[in-house]
Amino acid sequence: MREANEYLLGTDDDELRRLGFQHQVWAAEAAAAWERGGFGPGSHVLDIGCGPGYAALDLARLVGRQGRVVGVDVSPRFAAHLQALAAANGISNLTVEVQDVEELSLAPESFDGAYARWVLTFLRRPEAVVGGAARALRRGGRLVVHDYSNYAAFQVAPEDPAVHRVVQAVVASWRDGGGDPNVGTRVPRMMHQAGLEVVSITPLARVARPGDALWQWPRTFFDNFLPQLVANGYLAEDERRAFDAVWAARAADPGAWLATPPMVEVVGVRR
Numbered sequence: 001m002r003e004a005n006e007y008l009l010g011t012d013d014d015e016l017r018r019l020g021f022q023h024q025v026w027a028a029e030a031a032a033a034w035e036r037g038g039f040g041p042g043s044h045v046l047d048i049g050c051g052p053g054y055a056a057l058d059l060a061r062l063v064g065r066q067g068r069v070v071g072v073d074v075s076p077r078f079a080a081h082l083q084a085l086a087a088a089n090g091i092s093n094l095t096v097e098v099q100d101v102e103e104l105s106l107a108p109e110s111f112d113g114a115y116a117r118w119v120l121t122f123l124r125r126p127e128a129v130v131g132g133a134a135r136a137l138r139r140g141g142r143l144v145v146h147d148y149s150n151y152a153a154f155q156v157a158p159e160d161p162a163v164h165r166v167v168q169a170v171v172a173s174w175r176d177g178g179g180d181p182n183v184g185t186r187v188p189r190m191m192h193q194a195g196l197e198v199v200s201i202t203p204l205a206r207v208a209r210p211g212d213a214l215w216q217w218p219r220t221f222f223d224n225f226l227p228q229l230v231a232n233g234y235l236a237e238d239e240r241r242a243f244d245a246v247w248a249a250r251a252a253d254p255g256a257w258l259a260t261p262p263m264v265e266v267v268g269v270r271r
């Protein structure tokens with residue numbers, strides 16, 4: 001059963017597992033971003049759209065007992081998962097609030113840092129989130145955003161029209177759902193308008209070959225999302241089969257590789 005206000009990719013067990021794997025393959029980039037955000041022992045950090053909480057758990061370990069992490073997500077199911085994860089790991093400096101991040105209601109100037117990864121891309125009003133986060137930061141506090149800047153540039157080599165067709169369908173359904181698969185391009189301006197000074201814009205681009213863990217990252221996304229694209233009329237069943245055949249051929253090709261959809265990490269500071 002779908003939750004009310006559920007985001008585009010859903011909150012079922014498959015999506016929960018996918019988000020766990022996704023965090024695993026992007027954990028090094030997250031850790032580097034947290035360094036640039038100045039998050040460390042003792043910090044009070046907000047995790048915006050924390051999902052089932054894999055990053056929030058690592059953040060809680062990073063900030064330690066003197067620090068505090070507050071996760072916010074619209075999904076009660078993901079929030080409950082994060083609470084259970086924290087309890088199972090003996091983490092007591094992490095709390096979760098079920099809130100719509102476009103209407104963030106937090107004590108002003110109460111956080112040293114805020115993190116939003118793969119959330120703004122799904123929202124109609126991402127600028128409201130950046131504004132809410134800016135208000136929740138103390139002076140000197142930093143907002144770190146990690147999001148897509150050009151989703152359609154995802155590539156699997158050797159190239160094939162079946163892959164381009166699927167990427168086009170993903171982008172169309174994403175936009176129709178009110179999101180922006182290139183939202184990262186707009187984030188520095190949003191930060192500026194929210195009174196934050198942009199201190200860094202870092203490209204996040206990686207390649208993977210068959211056999212790499214990262215090769216499975218887009219595959220797990222397509223496994224979960226393509227049935228929905230077919231059910232909602234964005235993709236024909238034979239187009240999906242053509243894509244699967246190309247993917248299987250590339251997975252067995254030692255000359256194949258993929259380029260992840262370009263993303264940016266943007267860091268802004270409240271002066």
Ligand SMILES: C[S@@+](CC[C@H](N)C(=O)[O-])C[C@H]1O[C@@H](n2cnc3c(N)ncnc32)[C@H](O)[C@@H]1O
Binds near residue numbers: 072073
């Ligand atoms: C792709 S997941 C990313 C989760 C987490 N940030 C991570 O990096 O693992 C997107 C998350 O945004 C949440 N979300 C989407 N729209 C939201 C909204 N309006 N308010 C709060 N959370 C929202 C979803 O419930 C989901 O947990």
